[in-house]
Amino acid sequence: MDPREAELSEDVTAGTGTGADDSVLLFVGGPLDGRVEIRAARHGEPLPTVTHVHLHDGPKVVHRYDLEPLTDGVGVYNLRPPVRRPARDESIAD
Template identity: 40%
Template sequence: MVNRNVRFVGGPLDGRIQDLRDSEAVAGRLLRHVHLHDGPKIETHYELHYTPETGWVYHLCGRRP
């Protein structure tokens, strides 16, 4: 198994870099992040993208139904 880094762009995780496992490295994969601290629940969604120039990046998505 190879670990690689993924960067988050936009939303509350903007700028975060974390490991991305081989099994997670699928373009178009969706990630749901739920923030429950100090107030109302805030739910954000990210979509995974890959380009040779930037590598793996989760981009903030619009609202989901």
């Protein structure tokens, strides 16, 4: 075979550094929107929830993503909606 030619393969993982048992995870929403993560099978199953903490000059911002498995080895982490806590009404005396 000519060294300048590449051999074609049906194996979609060939040359990508991923194995057949690895997981492909997509993040939807929030600061990680559109990020794709390949989780190696040696790390175990994907976590059911991922927490992303953003630190900057102001208060820290926390986002939580919940896993929605689609098929074997493929899942989507959806941004969890923020928890709304009722504001305390200061006009009412205790």
